[in-house]
Amino acid sequence: MVSRATLTVVLAAFVLLSGCSGLVGNGGGDGTPTEELPEDPSAFEHADGFGAEGVTDGETALETYTAAVQTQDNYTADYGYVVTTGEGETDVDVEYRVDFEAEQAYQHAEVASPRVNATINNYYENDKRYSLAEYEGEQGNVSVENETFPPEQLTASEAVEPLLLNATDYNATVDRRNGVPVVVYQTTDIDNANGVLGVNDPDSVSDFQATFVVDSDGVIHSATYELAYMVDGEERSATMEFELTNLGDTTVERPEWADQTGDS
Template sequence: MRKAILVVLCAAAVVLAGCNGIALGGDETPARTVTPAAVPTDEPTPTPVPRLAPGLTERGVTDAFALGEAHASVLGNASYTLNGNFSVEYANGTAYNRGTTDARLAANSNRYYVRQNASGLLFGDGAFVRAIWSNGERVLVADTANDSTSYESPRNVEGESVPPREALSIDPTKRQQLYAYLGSVETRVTGTETRNGTTIHRVESTNVMNPAAFEVQWTDPRDLSLVAFVDSRGLVHEYRLDYTASLDGTPVDVRRHVRYTDFGNTTVERPPWYGEAIANVSTVTTTAG
């Protein structure tokens, strides 16, 4: 769901008024009079803040929606690789939820190979792996849990193959997360760096305006740090989110790290399980231990 996001920028204007200067003689009569300077009647025009990217100026993120849309638009026109990890851990290191996402996508996201791993107490202290591949025409899914793998080719209620983009179980652009995260904190640009010849702006959170954006099964997010690396097109090359929260009254550390690489140089190949999937669609096979 798209959420309209309003960020207000306050600019302080200092107006220097003219002054009167009167030098008094011994007889208290003016010896010299200085004509007062004219006092401006209109407020001066604020100095524009240079734009660094859509929705981003030197003062920070001004429009999280515009930035998220620009980010998704750039990714929609080139192949790329996505690497992400997410964890919710107790102080003793036990994972409530821990997962990774590795994805390779062609331009327009019709051809892709996405692999997701999840583990922790949320999964009964077990592990779950989902891999999904598309050649732009058909989609194959491999789900592995408890040493068993099942394969399927997603179909709708009419029995027709689901289009590749509809079958993709995630939004690899993460635009909704960017809307929510960057629209819920105040930010500032703290520096620049160069990656493969591209200037990247480092954006850091300074204050949380909407804590609810960071609540899921947990509450009371605090000590939050959000860092994003953005280029002039609005592409968020990387972002890191860290904070502490409470899960059923117990403190947990929440961490998320997402990174995009290999723009225009990512290829999508058949997965090693392609042949087995073709032969066993909608069946379950036991993985040899």
């Protein structure tokens, strides 16, 4: 049998082997414009940590995003990485379904690579965390642990954190997504790739493109980046896509496998 702890280690190690550093949208509004958009990003009402020329303070921007997601009561997030190395392609897909008000959450992470194929599931309810993992087709037992519901850990912030902490200068334009005024931040500056997927030397990066979309509350609705870089003389590439949707319109259902513990 495979334990949840083993799978957690495997997933983390797998991402590191791909040259990554973290693992475990357009949404909101009713689509009806209600106000004129400013042409100049400096006239936009920016959330704390964000400004007309990019991220003014990365730590503050990350805190603002984390708090803003929690004020939505509930949400859905999906993000994924595709990392290509000399060994082949690695795919990481992660999904979150979180209801802060009901204190329920579901996380699913799936990894498919030349070295490892694994999944891990976490479900939070009634101050308990239920976990189920699978490694190379072998399913472990369902485990349950007492754990106070951790809202600050359930915002999918790991996907967008590098774009906030490691890059500062972006080209900004004002737009609207599903009726919500937003700022679209874009960069192709290779220096801004520092820290993304474990990159610690901008000189190893040959191409970097990143975009993210944030509203005046600090909610990041979508984000993407593309990266081409070298590791020990080997060319690698990576992409990431992130989407936050169903703000205030997400429900979390107890998965059937959580009942396999007899704790219902």
